[in-house]
Amino acid sequence: MSELILRKVEKTYGDGPQVVKGIDLHVPDGQFTVFVGPSGCGKSTMLRMIAGLEAVSGGDILIDGERVNDLQPRDRGISMVFQNYALYPHLSVAENMGFALRLSGESKEQVRDAVGRAAEVLQISHLLDRKPKALSGGQRQRVAIGRAIVRKPRIFLFDEPLSNLDAALRVQTRIELAKLHRELGTTMIYVTHDQVEAMTLGQKIVVFNKGSVEQVGAPLDLYARPANLFVGGFLGSPKMNLLPARVVAQEDARIVLALAGGSGRITLAGHPSRRVGEEVTLGVRPEHLAVVQPGQGVSASVELVEHLGDVSILHARIAGSAQTIAVRLDAHAPEFALEMPIGIAVTSSSPTLFDSQGVAVPL
Numbered sequence: 001m002s003e004l005i006l007r008k009v010e011k012t013y014g015d016g017p018q019v020v021k022g023i024d025l026h027v028p029d030g031q032f033t034v035f036v037g038p039s040g041c042g043k044s045t046m047l048r049m050i051a052g053l054e055a056v057s058g059g060d061i062l063i064d065g066e067r068v069n070d071l072q073p074r075d076r077g078i079s080m081v082f083q084n085y086a087l088y089p090h091l092s093v094a095e096n097m098g099f100a101l102r103l104s105g106e107s108k109e110q111v112r113d114a115v116g117r118a119a120e121v122l123q124i125s126h127l128l129d130r131k132p133k134a135l136s137g138g139q140r141q142r143v144a145i146g147r148a149i150v151r152k153p154r155i156f157l158f159d160e161p162l163s164n165l166d167a168a169l170r171v172q173t174r175i176e177l178a179k180l181h182r183e184l185g186t187t188m189i190y191v192t193h194d195q196v197e198a199m200t201l202g203q204k205i206v207v208f209n210k211g212s213v214e215q216v217g218a219p220l221d222l223y224a225r226p227a228n229l230f231v232g233g234f235l236g237s238p239k240m241n242l243l244p245a246r247v248v249a250q251e252d253a254r255i256v257l258a259l260a261g262g263s264g265r266i267t268l269a270g271h272p273s274r275r276v277g278e279e280v281t282l283g284v285r286p287e288h289l290a291v292v293q294p295g296q297g298v299s300a301s302v303e304l305v306e307h308l309g310d311v312s313i314l315h316a317r318i319a320g321s322a323q324t325i326a327v328r329l330d331a332h333a334p335e336f337a338l339e340m341p342i343g344i345a346v347t348s349s350s351p352t353l354f355d356s357q358g359v360a361v362p363l
Helices: 044-053 093-103 108-122 137-149 167-184 195-201 218-225 230-234
Strands: 004-010 018-027 032-036 060-063 079-080 155-159 188-191 204-209 214-219 241-251 254-259 265-271 279-284 290-293 296-305 311-318 324-330 340-346 353-354
Touching: 004 044, 004 290, 018 060, 032 044, 044 079, 044 155, 044 204, 044 230, 044 265, 060 241, 079 137, 079 279, 079 324, 093 108, 093 137, 108 137, 108 155, 108 167, 137 167, 155 195, 167 195, 167 311, 204 230, 214 218, 218 324, 230 324, 241 324, 254 279, 265 279, 296 324
Parallel strands: 032 188, 032 204, 079 155, 155 188
Antiparallel strands: 004 018, 004 060, 204 214, 241 254, 241 279, 254 265, 279 353, 290 340, 296 311, 296 340, 311 324
């Protein structure tokens, strides 16, 4: 188990633009940290620099206080699990899992014992004699994880390891990874573009965007208190509703917003340092909205209702604009006809307000 510290880490390819821009980060010993962000945001490049598979253009990477920038991957005490499993097709499961140990000169008995222990943890002892082609996708992923475990690394790195699995298997494997972390207690860094994976797995989430870190924090903290428009719009499924508005009044510990398009006004409690006439964005989660009678709240019309079983998501178009808004409904909500006029009210006492630069401001 080890801590990881990144100090002003940068990556530039030749004369091209910076793909990682001066990242500072502390990953404590034993923490499960998730790097999340859209494709091309720099999260996988950062992971590969930690592993030693990419050279660092600037800054320092420290593991347990040791600068590892110039160390070979094999000397960093890191094991990496890739998206495509990277198993040798001509070797058995046991041979794949023990391959790195054999290369390092471990005896047959030591290799056999290490592989056996890892196989028990991952519940694949019955697969040790099989070849990869005889395994399912989920089983192959467990073998790849087992190959990492037997090396007893200081840090585990996962590069989108579930992206090739179907939806049901992804859920099951997420549960197994969380359980594995609890059992091993090893520092783990997990890269994904799937914000559901990030929210369910990470003790800490690092949100990347265009080579920079937008926000770092616990999943529920980032969900409830996004630092800016990007984080608010990225985390959550459905994502946070982001409604352009203008401050029209501020008095008696209240602020009144007029939504773009003249579709209604929203009054919020709080003392934000906003000026009357200032352009802002109101961020509100779908579960913090309710459907009310037409003429109340924000005027809108029903565009689509997605029935998801225990909940439904109502999508509506705000009157006078092209802006759509999502409302989470419970399973007992009434049916809504398409194009039906409705009102939408904010039920939460703490929505998020963003200034004209997209930065969250306190209410």
